[in-house]
Amino acid sequence: MNKDSFTYQAIEDFRPRIEKTNRLEIAWIVFLLAIIGLGFFALYTQITKGHIVTGMRDNVVWGIYIVNFIFFMGVSYSGALISGPLHLFRANWRLPIIRMAEYLTIISLLIGPLYILLCIGRLDKLHYLVIFGRIQSPITWDVIAISTDLIGCFIFLYYAVLRDLASLRDYPNLKLPKWRKRFYKFLALGYTGTPEQEKRLKRATDIMAAMIVAIAIIVYSVLAWIFSVTLQPGWHSTIFGPYFVIAAVYSGIGVMIVVMYIYRKIYHLEKYITKKHFVNMGIMMLVLAAFFGYFTFSEYLTKWYGSEKNDEQLIKILFSRYYWPFIFSNYVGVLLPMIIIAIPQFRTINAITISAVIVIIALWFNRYLIVIPTLESPYLPIQDSRPDWVHYKGTWVEWSLSAAGIALMCLLYTLAGKFLPIVQVSEPFELEENN
Amino acid sequence: MSIQKIIQTSTVIIIWLVLIIPLYGQDETGTLATEIELITVKKGDGSRVFNCTLIDENGEPAKSCMIHYYMAGDSAISLGSIETDENGKAVLSIPETHEWIKDTGAFITVSSEFKGNEQYDPSTIEITFKDAMLKLEFLEEDSVKMVYVSGVILYPNDEERPIADQDVYLYVPRMFSQLKIGDGWLEVDGRGGLEFPLKVIGDTIGNIEVIAKIEEHDELGNIETSAMINWATPRWQHPREVPERELWTPIAPLWMIITLIIMLSGVWGHYIYAVFQLIKIRKIGKKEDLTKEA
Numbered sequence: 001m002n003k004d005s006f007t008y009q010a011i012e013d014f015r016p017r018i019e020k021t022n023r024l025e026i027a028w029i030v031f032l033l034a035i036i037g038l039g040f041f042a043l044y045t046q047i048t049k050g051h052i053v054t055g056m057r058d059n060v061v062w063g064i065y066i067v068n069f070i071f072f073m074g075v076s077y078s079g080a081l082i083s084g085p086l087h088l089f090r091a092n093w094r095l096p097i098i099r100m101a102e103y104l105t106i107i108s109l110l111i112g113p114l115y116i117l118l119c120i121g122r123l124d125k126l127h128y129l130v131i132f133g134r135i136q137s138p139i140t141w142d143v144i145a146i147s148t149d150l151i152g153c154f155i156f157l158y159y160a161v162l163r164d165l166a167s168l169r170d171y172p173n174l175k176l177p178k179w180r181k182r183f184y185k186f187l188a189l190g191y192t193g194t195p196e197q198e199k200r201l202k203r204a205t206d207i208m209a210a211m212i213v214a215i216a217i218i219v220y221s222v223l224a225w226i227f228s229v230t231l232q233p234g235w236h237s238t239i240f241g242p243y244f245v246i247a248a249v250y251s252g253i254g255v256m257i258v259v260m261y262i263y264r265k266i267y268h269l270e271k272y273i274t275k276k277h278f279v280n281m282g283i284m285m286l287v288l289a290a291f292f293g294y295f296t297f298s299e300y301l302t303k304w305y306g307s308e309k310n311d312e313q314l315i316k317i318l319f320s321r322y323y324w325p326f327i328f329s330n331y332v333g334v335l336l337p338m339i340i341i342a343i344p345q346f347r348t349i350n351a352i353t354i355s356a357v358i359v360i361i362a363l364w365f366n367r368y369l370i371v372i373p374t375l376e377s378p379y380l381p382i383q384d385s386r387p388d389w390v391h392y393k394g395t396w397v398e399w400s401l402s403a404a405g406i407a408l409m410c411l412l413y414t415l416a417g418k419f420l421p422i423v424q425v426s427e428p429f430e431l432e433e434n435n
Numbered sequence: 436m437s438i439q440k441i442i443q444t445s446t447v448i449i450i451w452l453v454l455i456i457p458l459y460g461q462d463e464t465g466t467l468a469t470e471i472e473l474i475t476v477k478k479g480d481g482s483r484v485f486n487c488t489l490i491d492e493n494g495e496p497a498k499s500c501m502i503h504y505y506m507a508g509d510s511a512i513s514l515g516s517i518e519t520d521e522n523g524k525a526v527l528s529i530p531e532t533h534e535w536i537k538d539t540g541a542f543i544t545v546s547s548e549f550k551g552n553e554q555y556d557p558s559t560i561e562i563t564f565k566d567a568m569l570k571l572e573f574l575e576e577d578s579v580k581m582v583y584v585s586g587v588i589l590y591p592n593d594e595e596r597p598i599a600d601q602d603v604y605l606y607v608p609r610m611f612s613q614l615k616i617g618d619g620w621l622e623v624d625g626r627g628g629l630e631f632p633l634k635v636i637g638d639t640i641g642n643i644e645v646i647a648k649i650e651e652h653d654e655l656g657n658i659e660t661s662a663m664i665n666w667a668t669p670r671w672q673h674p675r676e677v678p679e680r681e682l683w684t685p686i687a688p689l690w691m692i693i694t695l696i697i698m699l700s701g702v703w704g705h706y707i708y709a710v711f712q713l714i715k716i717r718k719i720g721k722k723e724d725l726t727k728e729a
Binding site for chain 1: 685695705709712724
């Protein structure tokens with residue numbers, strides 16, 4: 001490997017992080033493990049005492065777990081969008097952040113379905129989904145779609161990191177345990193960059209990049225159809241498919257910006273991740289904010305104007321009991337990012353990151369407002385239920401497991417960043433030396 | 436006030452205390468008045484059932500109360516004693532072999548009595564009825580299936596007289612109750628015929644139980660009899676619905692299966708191609724290694 005090459009220099013920059021784990025990282029990992037430990041305790045409580053320890057009851061049968069599932073699945077789609085189409089369009093500015101996007105896709109896809117498992121009361125009958133699954137059921141579609149998406153994303157990630165694995169295999173000064181070097185060698189599959197290998201790699205990567213976009217759209221549409229094919233007020237909507245897809249990418253880009261900011265700040269990656277990346281991602285977020293606002297407006301306008309009894313009841317609940325979350329998610333979460341990014345003077349890294357945080361919180365609330373208020377306003381009036389069971393309220397078990405999922409995501413991300421450089425090192429790109 | 440007046444007043448007060456207060460006190464002991472109802476049903480096997488219902492003054496059933504049945508109004512001839520259930524009902528069944536005491540008009544008198552307890556007041560009821568029976572006969576005339584019911588009143592010395600000018604009803608048993616399938620009329624000779632309906636569903640080979648009843652007759656009470664006949668439509672003669680391919684059937688619509696196969700084949704075909712390319716990359720790498728070693 002030529003010492004003057006981009007790859008060599010880049011690995012030199014990331015070598016300390018791959019070779020060693022400093023005190024801050026150890027403390028961070030311990031902190032995350034503690035939260036995950038709390039989650040395990042909450043899980044143990046849920047398994048031994050049953051779902052009564054959650055806020056879910058006969059009426060509101062879905063709660064925070066499903067909200068988290070939708071949220072994480074949406075985040076994974078943004079990863080697919082950044083890695084896939086930007087790869088196909090050969091947008092070079094994506095190169096420093098593409099690894100983060102790929103990790104985000106996979107890790108979110110791993111975490112999201114865990115929440116479904118937490119929501120299921122009888123995990124010992126989980127295999128019934130496969131044995132007795134009906135093709136007509138949106139749940140079956142979802143199982144097939146998520147499994148297919150996960151495998152597709154893994155294959156795409158593998159293609160994306162193959163060159164980096166080969167680079168690490170060939171790098172002479174890497175002070176790592178032998179097992180880890182052997183592991184890089186094994187995973188590198190003998191890739192040496194010959195014209196034939198390069199041709200095959202490029203062809204397969206292009207195909208997979210296209211596939212994961214299509215699959216991600218299908219997966220998220222299927223997830224939307226689980227809601228929209230029911231007759232529940234607030235769910236039975238023809239535009240739920242594209243609405244969910246747009247919301248997914250919107251929230252995912254927000255997470256991506258936050259991830260970029262954290263890595264840039266903590267690991268001093270200013271020459272790799274520049275303001276240009278934040279601005280480009282911010283502009284994508286602005287466009288998606290506009291789309292999201294349009295779909296949201298269309299959704300609620302048609303419900304309100306139709307004046308159908310159950311839709312009226314739902315809108316009444318949204319504007320009374322859930323007034324502030326509704327305003328935050330559908331007004332603040334749409335308008336504030338648009339204003340910040342649309343006005344050039346506000347387009348700073350910090351401001352874009354703050355707007356991304358607002359987007360993340362707003363979109364989580366958006367999913368909450370889709371799931372829970374609808375279940376609190378069913379077609380058949382809720383009768384003979386205790387008042388505290390008619391309205392949903394998350395319990396410490398659910399919040400602990402939510403925190404544990406986020407901690408697990410952070411942990412996997414941290415460990416992935418220790419295994420491979422968080423910025424891809426094989427394809428050269430322009431560095432901002434003065435930043 | 437003079438002593439005499441004081442004595443008179445005291446006497447009145449004492450009498451009031453002794454006589455009146457216990458009456459008020461009695462109301463405070465809480466016994467409820469009861470009402471007793473008794474009906475009788477003559478069964479087809481010759482047995483007779485007495486259904487007694489005991490309710491309190493609030494209309495609630497009186498539970499766990501002992502009801503005593505007597506014959507001929509004479510408390511010495513006991514028919515039996517049954518405790519009421521949670522619905523206030525006490526059912527006594529007398530077999531066919533029992534010798535009934537009939538008066539000159541062939542009436543049988545039966546009384547049921549509740550002697551009272553700490554909770555409820557006693558009550559009694561007496562009914563009189565004549566012993567009677569129904570018979571069922573099935574005849575097919577000119578492809579028309581006819582059910583003939585004949586009823587007789589049983590008099591002393593084995594004398595039988597027809598039940599004349601009386602409504603009779605036909606039933607078939609269903610899942611939760613009995614279904615009425617016809618009304619008939621017993622003529623002067625005590626015999627009446629009615630057509631068996633065509634579309635009555637029986638068991639898998641067409642057997643069905645037909646029940647004939649006279650209901651709430653003033654003199655005879657309730658009489659019923661039953662018999663099996665193979666005139667019903669066999670249950671499986673109805674064409675079984677073959678599940679079609681619908682959204683809600685076990686088998687999915689064909690277009691759905693085809694669409695899913697095409698989509699999954701397309702996606703997984705690309706995956707297989709991508710994995711194949713990885714295998715080829717590995718093979719090329721191994722070849723390169725061998726070339727270098729050589």
